[in-house]
Amino acid sequence: MTRRYTRRQFLGATTVAGITGLGGCAAPTGQRRRDAGTAESNGTGGSLADGAAGTTPDEMAQSNADPVDVRGALYVPARAWNTFQMWHGYDERIIERDLGYAERININAVRTWVSFEQWLENPEQLERSIDHFLSAADDRGIEVLFGLFESVGKEPSEENLHDTDPLTAPPVQSPSSKVIVNEDKWDEPREFVRWFMDRWKDDDRLLAVEAMNEPGWLPNMKRFAGGMFETMAENRGSVPLTVGSTSLANNADYVDWGADILQFHYNFPSEADVYHDLLPNANQLSEDLDMPVYLTEWQRIANYGWGSNETVDQWQPDYASIAPVIHQHGVGNFFWSLMVKPAYVRYMRKRGIINGLFHEDGAVWHKDDAKAIKAMSGEADVSDLEQRQQWPQWARKVKRYAHGG
Numbered sequence: 001m002t003r004r005y006t007r008r009q010f011l012g013a014t015t016v017a018g019i020t021g022l023g024g025c026a027a028p029t030g031q032r033r034r035d036a037g038t039a040e041s042n043g044t045g046g047s048l049a050d051g052a053a054g055t056t057p058d059e060m061a062q063s064n065a066d067p068v069d070v071r072g073a074l075y076v077p078a079r080a081w082n083t084f085q086m087w088h089g090y091d092e093r094i095i096e097r098d099l100g101y102a103e104r105i106n107i108n109a110v111r112t113w114v115s116f117e118q119w120l121e122n123p124e125q126l127e128r129s130i131d132h133f134l135s136a137a138d139d140r141g142i143e144v145l146f147g148l149f150e151s152v153g154k155e156p157s158e159e160n161l162h163d164t165d166p167l168t169a170p171p172v173q174s175p176s177s178k179v180i181v182n183e184d185k186w187d188e189p190r191e192f193v194r195w196f197m198d199r200w201k202d203d204d205r206l207l208a209v210e211a212m213n214e215p216g217w218l219p220n221m222k223r224f225a226g227g228m229f230e231t232m233a234e235n236r237g238s239v240p241l242t243v244g245s246t247s248l249a250n251n252a253d254y255v256d257w258g259a260d261i262l263q264f265h266y267n268f269p270s271e272a273d274v275y276h277d278l279l280p281n282a283n284q285l286s287e288d289l290d291m292p293v294y295l296t297e298w299q300r301i302a303n304y305g306w307g308s309n310e311t312v313d314q315w316q317p318d319y320a321s322i323a324p325v326i327h328q329h330g331v332g333n334f335f336w337s338l339m340v341k342p343a344y345v346r347y348m349r350k351r352g353i354i355n356g357l358f359h360e361d362g363a364v365w366h367k368d369d370a371k372a373i374k375a376m377s378g379e380a381d382v383s384d385l386e387q388r389q390q391w392p393q394w395a396r397k398v399k400r401y402a403h404g405g
Contacts, residue, residue: 148212150174
């Protein structure tokens with residue numbers, strides 16, 4: 001029997017920072033509270049403190065006898081700007097290729113979303129594609145965390161769903177705001193949830209099913225997500241249920257709903273010490289509640305100067321700035337993102353930020369990042385990988401807009 005935290009206990013356990021990660025690209029809403037006399041970080045690179053200072057991925061791989069149990073990545077194909085596009089233009093060869101890249105660095109889980117809008121358009125095609133995705137992942141020793149709905153992005157209009165311009169294509173909220181705010185319009189989303197659960201609720205290729213990504217503190221989003229979670233729970237099988245949580249504190253609600261796995265997001269800590277404070281809290285929650293607690297979105301140490309529209313200096317991937325800290329604390333995790341592509345959220349994209357590890361041809365943006373992520377498995381050899389720190393040709397419109405050249 002799991003013990004339930006009260007809302008006060010959750011909030012008390014998460015006073016370290018305001019934790020957010022809007023679509024993998026939002027700014028932290030708060031900074032770490034410091035004790036008097038603690039040295040300030042310059043915020044540009046971050047030192048790995050508390051026993052991890054200066055530790056290389058090779059040393060981390062050798063020092064931990066047990067690998068991190070969930071070593072995951074966020075996945076949307078490189079040229080899909082929203083998850084509708086991923087499923088609408090589903091290409092089995094691309095999926096198999098990209099999951100093969102994940103296997104090369106010992107990734108054992110991916111997190112992505114199915115598409116309610118694609119289900120409305122062609123449920124039979126979506127069913128075939130989901131089955132193929134699950135089989136391709138399973139063949140490579142990878143479990144899948146599928147989300148059903150998405151709170152982040154623009155309205156799912158035909159124009160937004162199909163926009164492929166690198167500068168204007170938005171992430172797409174699912175379903176529309178008109179549906180979310182009007183419970184009388186929830187019949188189709190509930191039918192979609194039942195359709196999914198009827199087919200895959202007992203599928204051992206799934207790590208979990210997520211009701212919605214980041215409903216957060218927004219009353220309408222949270223009410224809709226709660227309604228969809230209720231439908232999931234009514235059709236529950238053996239696959240665990242979860243919610244894409246912006247913070248540890250949000251999980252006070254999700255535990256009450258009946259979540260089996262807790263998530264939290266923190267994409268851009270200002271320094272490594274933030275994670276040294278935060279991750280033990282996550283481990284303590286996991287122990288107290290006797291359930292997994294996963295960091296399901298993380299990227300790099302960054303000090304972006306939020307609120308400015310100017311191009312930022314810290315625009316490229318740097319997973320090696322955080323991965324050893326996550327490894328040290330043994331927290332199951334998913335980095336954003338497997339594939340090199342301009343930022344998911346347009347605001348970040350237009351500031352010239354690019355994310356990801358693998359190019360479409362299998363080269364990595366930086367071998368240090370690949371090594372640091374692979375080290376979580378207890379192995380850190382990436383000598384077979386090529387490094388190329390260049391924008392993909394198809395994304396250079398973003399580079400020219402933000403960086404020139």
